[in-house]
Structures are given as structure tokens and as C-alpha cells.
Amino acid sequence: MNKKNIEQNAGITVLFLCLGTVALILVVILWDIFTKGAGKISWAFLTQMPKNGMTEGGIFPAIIGTFLVTLMTALFAVPLGMGCAIYLNEYARDNRFTRLIRMSIRNLSGVPSIVYGLFGVVLFVQLMRIGTCILSAGMTLGLMTLPWTITASEEALKNVPQAYRSGALALGATKWQSIRTNVLPYAIPGMLTGTILGLARAAGETAPILFTGAAFFLPFLPESLFDQFMALPYHLYIMATQHHDIEGVRPIAYGTALVLIVLVFSMNLFAIILRYKLRKVRKE
């Protein structure tokens, strides 16, 4: 009995230490960025162009660039991913071929982002001659987000009870009617949640936009989808490693990191709130 208790306590302690270590790492990172970045955040920092070889001024073009490229990613990945998921889950027969496709899609989410970046260069920039711009970068990020969108959407569709479908079919609905009126309305919240999480990840990526459209520095804002752009993660990378005065611009790097973290965090928070709210509605 006593030995059992000791074992039990030791087990709990080890598990708690695991959790504690992870939590500690997280806290240290956030603490470091917040304390060093918060001082830099001001209205001017958020709304001004970089000045004097990016040693002064703000990060406005990077914020706008990240916003635009994420929007482009969403426009590309959301319809395509949701459509693909609907087909896979509702129409495709469950055979070896679809299982292979599904497995491939899951595996794609594990492909390193630099591979997507290089693939984007070849496909969009060179083969399709779109050039390095928001469109190319957005579609490259879109490709990277697709596996997330598809997988999350399929999960959401699977969570809609089969009885909603058969109930509609038994009332003389066509398959599409049953999906449109009795499946999608209940799946879309889950689909959106997964998609937003995927987009949040895309917003923070550097490698896929590195060669497909992100610019080191631009003195003006992009005017069309075919312009190059500045982006927060790439800006941070430059400020932290490539700038001629790395020590001098360190506060700007921290400020950029903070803005990026807050952006990604708010997207995730939005997804969580959305899921919570819609789940509550469904239960009622």
C-alpha cells in the first residue's frame, strides 16, 4: 500500500514537471517579447513607414502586407479546401484511391514550409509567370494551408450526425439539398475554426513568401495584387539577422515580434470564441 502511494506520488510529480517545463518555456518566451517589445509599441510604430534604412519609423507596410497576403491565402484556400472536403466526405466512395488521397493530404501538412516556398516559385512565379507578388505569395501560403483546411473541414462534416442526412434524403431531398440545407449549416462553424487556425499559422510563415513576393524594404504600399509587399515575419527575420545595425534595431525587431504574436493570438482567440459560441447555439 505504502509502495503504491510512493509510486503514485512519483508519477504525478514527473507528469507535473513535464507540464511545468512546457509552461515555463512558454512564459519565458512571452515575457521576453512583451517586456522588450511593449515599449516600442505606439500609434506611430503601427502606422508609419520605416525610415532611415529601417532604423527608425514604424512597421505599417509590413502589417498591411501580412494582412493582404493572409486575405489572399484565405480567398485561395478556403473555397478550394472546403469544396474538396465536401466532395471527399460526402460524395467520394470510400475506396483505396480516396484513402490514398486523404493520406496524402494529411502528409502534406507535414511538408516543411520552405518546400512550399520553392514549389511556389517554380509554379506561380516561373511557370505561370505571375511574378513575385501578393498573388503568388498568397497562393503559395494557400497551398500550405490547404491540408489544414481540408482536414478540419472533413472533421467538421463528420461531426454532423448521419441522421441529418438520411432524414433529409428520406423526405425526398436530393443529395445536394441534404448537404446544403442539413449538413453545411452545422458544419461551417467547425470548418471555419480549423481554417482560421490554419490561416493564423500561414500569417506567421516566412519561408513560403521569401521567394514568392515578400520584399526586404519597399518605400511604398502595394497597389495591386501584382506588387511585392513587406510582411511581419519576414521583416522580423531581417531585423533580427540581416540588418546592418542589428543591435540598434533590436527594439524594432521585438516590437515586430510582439505585433505578430498578438495578431496570430487574436486570430486563434477568434477561432476559439467562434467555436464556443456556435457550439452553444447548436446545443440549444
Place this chain on the structure above:
Amino acid sequence: MQKLKERSVNRKTGKSQNGNGEPAGPGAAKGKKMGEIVIRTEGFNFYYGDEIAIKSVTMDIYKNKVTGIIGPSGCGKSTFLRSLNRMNDVIDGTRIEGKVEIDGQDIYAPGVDVVSLRRKVGMVFQKSNPFPKTIFENVAYGLRINGVKDRAYISDKVEASLKGAALWKEVKDRLNDSAFDLSGGQQQRLCIARALAIEPEVILMDEPASALDPTATLKIEELIEELKNDYTIAIVTHNMQQAARISDYTAFFMLGELVEYDETSKMFTNPGKKITEDYITGRFG
């Protein structure tokens, strides 16, 4: 409500009338049958992949009668029921042989419109499956997907269907509440109302009361008695007493075969086969 009273009288006399009638079985007794045939299956086989689930079933289902389908678990009774409105089509790798005719039309013939077939042959499932919509919208659903736009018509039809399913009194003041707020028995009657709204000819019921308490079950049974005036009903049930109470004809399935099919009174008092008797008296199952 007037109908209900008439019905309960019919219910008692109806059975004794049937008692001295001819056997309703397939084969020899066919032709002597009274009543109009709505559904006729001929040499019907059903396969899940390579596995045969229903073997050569030939059976007639009569208009404005309740036909009970009984048998041990896995005997194919639900599969058979779902074949009658082609709900099995949605399962991959299923196929059929033989014929199922409804009103003389082969429903598995190429070119048959499954959607209009299902409009004609409604279905109530084992587990009540209201949609996560309001009570009103649940009943209106079948009308809306069939393109009905006229609001006055829809609202009349919803009321009539809820009355038809003996639910109107309980829900008339809360039609805009979620269907999930109803009790289990009410939800099942809502599903019946939903099926009634599109005016089917036949209603298939797959153990509609198996998840309900005795009071709710009784209500469903009374409702079935009432409904057979206007509809032809085929009901799968696990509950022998229920089959005896509500059905005019009873079919006994085992291992995918139709073992015996006759008037309920005969099946339960003087079954033609030993195995039927053994099942009905609870010796196995």
C-alpha cells in the same frame, strides 16, 4: 380526434375479422387475398458487398394495412425495410437482385427517380432524428426542399401534419422552439409529422418506439392505428407484443429469409412453422 375514436373501435373488431380470413402468406395463399397490393417484392436479394443479407424474398404489402416485420437481430428486417425506399443506396457496395414494385412500378428499374420515390414512400427511423431547427421548420422541411414557397400553404400543412401525428395540441404554442426541446416521444411524433407533410402513400417505420418509454410507445402505437386509414404502413419491430397489437399482417424474417408471412392473428395463434412459433413464444431471439 373523431377519427381516433372510430379507429379504436375498428382496431378491436378489425382483428377478429382478420382472424377467420384467409392466410396472408406469400405463395399459395396469394390471389385469395383481399385488399389492394401496394408493394410487391419478387425474388428480392440484397447484398452488402459479397455478403447476402436478404435472400429471395417475395412478399406483398397491402394498402391501408399495417404490416409488421419481426425477427431476431441481424435477420435483415431493417435492410429489407430500407430497400423499399432505396435508402440503402447511400451505402457503398450494396446491390440487389429481383424486383421491388410499388404501385406496379419497378423501383429499381433504370431511370427511376429516387427522390420522387422517397417522397412517395416516407420513413421514420429507429432513433428520432429531428433536425436542429424549430418545430415548425422540421415539419416544413420536406415541403421547402420540394420547392413549395406558398407560406399560407406551408403553415396549413404544418398544422395538419402535426395534428395528423397527434402532436399539435402539445406544440401549437411553441412552434418556434427548437425541436430538441421536445421529449423523446414527442420528437418521434415530430418525425412522423415531418413524413406526413409531404403526403406519402407508404410510411416505413424502423423500430419507431424502441427507444421510448411505455407511455410514449403507446401513443405511437395509437397513432399508427390512426394513420393506417390514410397510409400503408410497414413497421419493423423488435417487440413481439407490439407486432401483435398493431399489425394486420406479420412477416417473420430469419437469416435474411422470409420464413413466414400471414395475418397477424394467425401468426400469433397458429403459426405454420415450428420456428416461427419458437420465436414468437420467446424460445430464442
